[in-house]
Amino acid sequence: MEIKRRTLLQGLAAAASVLPFATAAEAAETSAKPGKGRKVLIKGGYVATVDKTLGELPNGDVLIDGNSIAEVGKDLRVTDAEVIDARGMLVLPGFIDTHRHTWSTILRGMIPDGDFPIYMKVIDESMGQHYRPEDVYAGDLLGGVGAINDGITTMLDWSHIMNTPAHADGAVKGLRESGVRAVFSPGIPITPMTLNTPDYVADIQKKYFSGSGDQLVTLGMSVRSADAKTYDGCVADMKFARQLGIRITMHVGVTTAAIRGITKLNDANMLGPDVTYVHPTGISDDEFKMIASTGGTLSSAPVAEMMSQGGFPDVQHWLSFGLRPSLSSDNETRVPSDMFTQLRALLMSDRGQDIARAGKEKRRSNLLPLRDVLSFATLDGAHALGLEAKTGSLTPGKRADVIVMDLSDIKLIPINGDPVATGLLHGRASDISWVFVDGKVKKKNGKLANIDLAHVRKVVQGSHEYLTKRAAQEAAKG
Template sequence: MTKYLLKGATIATCIQGSKDARVHKADVLIEGNIITRIEENIAPASGVEVIDCHNKWITPGFVDTHRHVFMTVLRANHCDWLLTEYLVKMSWSVQGSLTPEEVGIGQLAGCLDALHNGVTTILDHYHAALTPAHADAALKATVESGARVIWAPARQSQPTEIFPLEFGKEAETAAWQRKKLAEWGSNGGNLRPDGRVTLGLGYDVISNGPVSAHQEFLAYARANNVKIFTAHVVQGPTILRWRDAGVLGPDVVFSHCNVLAERTAPDDEMWKALKDSGAAIGATPEDELGMAHGNPVEHEALKRGVKCGLGIDCTSANSGDIFTQMRTGLQWARAHDHERIRLNKVTPPFHNKYNSVDAFRLGTLGGAEALNLAHLIGSVEVGKRADLVIFDADSVNLGGADDPIAGVVFHASSEDVDTVFVDGEIVKKDGKLVRDWAPVAKELRKMADAIRKRWPADVLEARWKKWYDANGAPDLTSI
């Protein structure tokens, strides 16, 4: 059993069962994959590797509740696109041409990108399960990466034509995905022997076909050990569809949920459905604000007691870290609150309504709660798994800061992440990934260049214009 003693650190963590955070000096003992002691002045014992953490901060590993990991192979391709434009150009065009090798390298690079940024847990909505080979390639890379992942292949097929939009392989795809779901769930839903990768399911098709078919399939998935279900909600009634079908529960995470932004009534039926069922939100404020989803809702969710965490969404369009999500969401919530105060000519508050602890909680324990993993991860507490991030508090970005929570939320970046543990294993050390990044980068570049050559920007723009001229923008009220 590998043992580590982290000596002399400042620990910053939210505490399970509390809205508060705790910052204190202590040593942390890790035995195997478990945090076994958090005390001052723990004496080093034989067989324990000591890591000097003086002038360092220890936080929980960050939790990402909505990411499309494979899209790292398309990095920087979609940064200026609207969501509607993305659907036509990427989801209905580029995605269908990707090879298993391309999604595989995107998956591996995306998981390593997360680890580099201190993101130790990911809910991966994997919507490129085009064939069994594509699914197997992505799963293999996920397991190999060392990240903690709920891998959620999507129950959907790729369009066979977009002028008009047709899904000619739906029956065939549904059949093999159903069969593979039983295979993946056969070991209790554990896709890696140590349980670090578990089975989820992306399910965006609930508006298609009879309700009874969805009830049957979701029951089948639950019987085959799917741990988490995830679905996109932008401006549509998806939450109520799940509720009315009787399939909404605490194992469901809805990404975005921008439709809730202006639903302010205390007993609003969508908010109530989430709270009553225990379902959660995976908010992605950077992406939502940039691609015209609508306004973010994570801080409203906190206020209402609805489970909520943060996420990246598309790594092809957004940063791969939770730091950006924490500060973007927090500052937007503050700005929106200030705007309402000015418009309504209300007396300004004595303090900001939302603070650094709120954002930090969303990025750590809040995400763990959303994924039903708070008993294992999300805070630095005895008995929990050793998913930890060690920050260099003397770095250029953090030097001189005495509040690690505000420091992490407002000033930190990947360069300040010194060490990352996942399940007691060191995956980043001395500021560098343990896994050799150079060959991954080489293969990533090769695959990315091939995709861009296959889909030149002018070809994609022409497809988008053709669609827009014929149909207008896709209707987000259906999503």
């Protein structure tokens, strides 16, 4: 089938003229941010800690003190805390997205019917070329704020839009302003621009990440894939990341599988616990063993994988090697980025495959437990990002990355015994009432808080107008 790039771009340009931006004034929230030591008691909710020791508390309290979780228990007696009445609500650790090309958030929904070749042509090879630093800033700001709105408190920004060093400045600025906890992971640009070596990452580290490492935004590295054309670059990038002491994230799609790139890396002694393998759908059993034995982690973007020749995520197969996946959204040009979409897609993919296998093997199917999927979306994500000591579960001493879901909406009642099932299977991002990132209130009573939304809209509008013009010019070229 011919790829109708021109038609797609024309569609975008036309859509921009009939879909004006919302003009309603959104006053910046001016309420005071919680200071160090300010206490918030989330009281009487169904608390699913995702901490093996603490388990779930049907009528539990979570005490936040400053930027940390101070206590989790029943009937906590605290007199000097602001109290959030969480009765009828579900209290969870914030979700964690371990792979998102946040820069492309400005191109949200641009290719609704695009398969992977269209994605590569329109987004990476065409629009990506036009991206300026301010567009990366706009994308990361919008993506970070959108993530918080969806209850995603931590994400890895897989930033392969580093056309110039200033593009990294834009990404860091956008992530920091958004207030999300993020691992900024720059890489070699998607198309050859000025940065065809990873040397600039050392400058970024000096410029922004030479502190204690206890910042909300930290540094990782997106390396080139172990594919036929980029294998040597992959090895060079991995060595460079290790010199800088930062974690590695790597796409391992069908092109890596084609040359058994993971086997080659294993033979070269390059695998390790600092590597996250993204899109683990084309990996051989021997390679899963290599990843498991070297302590590597997986990131599955279920919808993107099913739409990109990667096949269906087969979680029970991964688990058989002792590999627990984390979850990711990939990008918003054709996939919704909220965690409900990802975790349900993973659940359905795995259950569907096992039910089909069970039919052939004349056995009962083994349904992937929902609690496992909750862990993939939280604690296993923290593990994949090297942030397990800091986030991923409601454990005293960890940073207060907490979300509270209101389960009273008409689509959620009645709760048949399991608020986690109600929240994860039937809930939506709009049911998330409160979001705390590092103890700071980022969403309050269902509305984003302490973020200047009027500013975000203005930034997005400026970038969108510019990119729309570029899209129209590309369409004119044909």
